[in-house]
Amino acid sequence: MIQLTGIHRDFQVGDQTVHALDDVTLTIDSGEYISIMGPSGSGKSTLLNLLGLLDKPSSGSYRLNGQDVTALSDIQQAQVRNREIGFVFQMFHLVPRLTAAENVELPLILAGEAPEQRKSRVTRALADLGLSDRSHHKPDQLSGGQRQRVAIARATVTEPNVLLADEPTGNLDHKSGQDVIRILEELNQRGITLIMVTHDPEMGQRARRQLHMMDGRLDIDQLNQTDSAGDGTA
Amino acid sequence: MRTRDFLNLTGSSLIAHRLRSFLTALGIAVGIAAVVLLTSIGEGVHQFVLSEFTQFGTTLVSINPGKTTTHGGNVGGFGTERPLTIEDAEALQRLPFARAVVPLVQGNAEVEADNRRRRTNVYGAGPQWPEAYRMQVKSGRFLPDDDPVAPRAFAVLGSKLRQELFGDRSPLGQRITIGGSRYRVIGVMESKGTVLGFDLDDTVYIPAARALSLFNKDTLFQIDLMYRQGTPVDTVVEGIKSLLEARHGRDDFTITTQQQMLDVLGSVLDVLTFAVGAIGGISLLVGGIGIVTIMTIAINERTNEIGLLRALGAKQSQVLGLFLGEAIVLAAFGGLAGLVLGVGIAELLHLALPALPVHTPLLYVALAEAIAVVIGLAAGVLPARRAALLDPVEALRSE
Ligand SMILES: Nc1ncnc2c1ncn2[C@@H]1O[C@H](COP(=O)(O)OP(=O)(O)O)[C@@H](O)[C@H]1O
Ligand SMILES: [Mg+2]
Numbered sequence: 001m002i003q004l005t006g007i008h009r010d011f012q013v014g015d016q017t018v019h020a021l022d023d024v025t026l027t028i029d030s031g032e033y034i035s036i037m038g039p040s041g042s043g044k045s046t047l048l049n050l051l052g053l054l055d056k057p058s059s060g061s062y063r064l065n066g067q068d069v070t071a072l073s074d075i076q077q078a079q080v081r082n083r084e085i086g087f088v089f090q091m092f093h094l095v096p097r098l099t100a101a102e103n104v105e106l107p108l109i110l111a112g113e114a115p116e117q118r119k120s121r122v123t124r125a126l127a128d129l130g131l132s133d134r135s136h137h138k139p140d141q142l143s144g145g146q147r148q149r150v151a152i153a154r155a156t157v158t159e160p161n162v163l164l165a166d167e168p169t170g171n172l173d174h175k176s177g178q179d180v181i182r183i184l185e186e187l188n189q190r191g192i193t194l195i196m197v198t199h200d201p202e203m204g205q206r207a208r209r210q211l212h213m214m215d216g217r218l219d220i221d222q223l224n225q226t227d228s229a230g231d232g233t234a
Numbered sequence: 235m236r237t238r239d240f241l242n243l244t245g246s247s248l249i250a251h252r253l254r255s256f257l258t259a260l261g262i263a264v265g266i267a268a269v270v271l272l273t274s275i276g277e278g279v280h281q282f283v284l285s286e287f288t289q290f291g292t293t294l295v296s297i298n299p300g301k302t303t304t305h306g307g308n309v310g311g312f313g314t315e316r317p318l319t320i321e322d323a324e325a326l327q328r329l330p331f332a333r334a335v336v337p338l339v340q341g342n343a344e345v346e347a348d349n350r351r352r353r354t355n356v357y358g359a360g361p362q363w364p365e366a367y368r369m370q371v372k373s374g375r376f377l378p379d380d381d382p383v384a385p386r387a388f389a390v391l392g393s394k395l396r397q398e399l400f401g402d403r404s405p406l407g408q409r410i411t412i413g414g415s416r417y418r419v420i421g422v423m424e425s426k427g428t429v430l431g432f433d434l435d436d437t438v439y440i441p442a443a444r445a446l447s448l449f450n451k452d453t454l455f456q457i458d459l460m461y462r463q464g465t466p467v468d469t470v471v472e473g474i475k476s477l478l479e480a481r482h483g484r485d486d487f488t489i490t491t492q493q494q495m496l497d498v499l500g501s502v503l504d505v506l507t508f509a510v511g512a513i514g515g516i517s518l519l520v521g522g523i524g525i526v527t528i529m530t531i532a533i534n535e536r537t538n539e540i541g542l543l544r545a546l547g548a549k550q551s552q553v554l555g556l557f558l559g560e561a562i563v564l565a566a567f568g569g570l571a572g573l574v575l576g577v578g579i580a581e582l583l584h585l586a587l588p589a590l591p592v593h594t595p596l597l598y599v600a601l602a603e604a605i606a607v608v609i610g611l612a613a614g615v616l617p618a619r620r621a622a623l624l625d626p627v628e629a630l631r632s633e
Contacts, residue, residue: 080547
């Protein structure tokens with residue numbers, strides 16, 4: 001489904017060129033559960049942003065469902081992000097003045113979906129994440145774990161194929177983090193392709209496929225031998 | 235995105251910063267109020283002056299001796315032009331389109347009745363004066379249709395002069411002295427008030443020929459001709475021109491139509507209204523700068539949100555639209571408030587100072603609101619464009 005070939009992403013900082021991604025080649029199938037680990041600054045977020053079409057490679061090709069997405073226009077890329085991809089961020093990124101339900105509704109509003117349909121999808125997404133009684137709360141009335149669950153509801157309400165999570169537990173206490181991981185894994189079991197950046201080895205090792213990055217290169221790409229995903233042990 | 239959702243999103247962020255939105259809109263409101271108020275006064279003065287002029291009707295043409303250039307300089311100062319005479323007025327009377335012709339001599343003289351005296355305006359006029367100037371005789375009658383060259387010594391008083399000279403007694407049939415000559419009062423005019431600074435009530439009317447000898451002049455000050463409704467003004471001007479040229483042997487007179495005067499006056503007054511409106515426009519400009527400032531601040535504060543919207547699938551054009559929408563809504567609401575404020579103050583002013591003519595044409599109201607929206611658009615476009623062009627990754631990473 002996802003096919004990266006010879007991807008480079010360079011940043012110009014002053015007169016130095018930073019190779020955030022250095023010749024990354026990677027194939028991901030639909031429904032996979034992948035964790036990306038590696039030291040800080042190794043290029044994990046850059047890779048995730050690129051997969052989510054928020055960023056463009058300096059060179060190399062990115063095919064999504066057989067289509068070369070780097071050649072798409074801004075409008076087409078926005079559509080792909082809206083329909084195919086869900087994002088979960090470390091910082092949650094909820095809009096503070098909107099309620100939980102309104103935050104979840106945002107991607108549907110941007111897509112121009114009819115209000116009646118939206119309502120039932122939002123209700124369902126919130127219910128799936130155990131947030132029905134929080135739907136009219138503003139973000140500042142929610143705990144960190146609840147906020148991240150709202151963010152997950154928002155990322156999945158459009159039923160995307162790919163869920164990209166960049167250190168989704170980075171701002172959460174251990175228990176809330178565990179909850180969030182469990183939720184993400186459930187979503188994966190229901191078919192969504194889950195790609196999660198983490199620097200917590202305990203979390204990362206739960207994934208069926210584990211990538212490791214170093215200085216912009218993909219240096220380890222291994223399958224989990226124990227395959228403990230979803231059973232809560234590490 | 236649906237219009238309703240667009241408005242909801244726009245509204246939610248404006249409401250989230252109520253005070254700030256209110257103050258920004260207030261800037262525009264003050265500007266629009268100033269424009270509306272000032273143009274209302276300008277337009278009121280405009281209409282007031284025009285109605286002063288048109289109360290005599292618009293079918294008047296005046297003929298003055300001497301040729302004036304378009305800039306008003308008199309080039310007939312060499313004594314070569316012929317005087318405009320009572321015979322000229324007689325001849326003009328015979329033109330087919332002439333409804334009323336009034337020879338006019340104007341001056342000041344001392345008027346005396348019994349032992350009261352008063353210096354006043356003297357109009358040497360013809361019998362058709364009331365018709366041409368739409369004035370009514372209150373009692374008695376106006377100057378009769380005598381031999382224009384040798385009229386009888388009759389006088390008609392303006393209402394104020396009559397009051398000054400005779401008090402409550404009837405002046406009809408009384409004898410008065412004007413500049414040393416004796417006249418008999420045969421009528422009193424209806425009060426007319428002041429027209430463009432001339433007190434038409436503090437006036438005495440005597441036959442033009444007698445006024446000429448009173449002021450020792452050989453030329454009329456002016457001949458006014460009222461033409462029949464429906465005659466093309468060019469026909470009138472050409473008719474007068476060829477007749478007087480034949481009589482004088484040259485083009486030594488100036489014809490001014492009421493229409494010309496109205497046109498010139500109208501355009502002068504338009505410039506006035508516009509200039510006054512432009513002064514109000516300066517405060518609008520300040521309001522517009524307020525919007526630019528607030529939108530720039532808002533975009534800096536909400537960089538994260540912009541990155542998020544892009545990640546959720548917002549197109550650049552949608553981000554542009556949302557921020558532009560906020561600027562326009564701010565300006566439109568400010569504009570609406572400004573309209574209410576401006577019209578309200580104008581009406582209050584009108585109540586407090588009834589003498590001050592105030593008029594707010596609907597077109598200006600619509601125009602002012604349109605200007606407010608355009609200002610919102612102009613003020614919003616740069617900040618909104620910056621928002622739309624933000625790099626989503628950078629935007630999400632910003633603190
Ligand atoms: N916009 C940018 N400008 C310059 N350098 C950047 C930018 N984004 C990322 N980098 C650099 O690219 C490298 C990889 O960054 P990142 O993908 O955020 O790392 P990670 O998420 O693995 O911590 C780092 O060295 C970082 O400094
Ligand atoms: Mg990172």
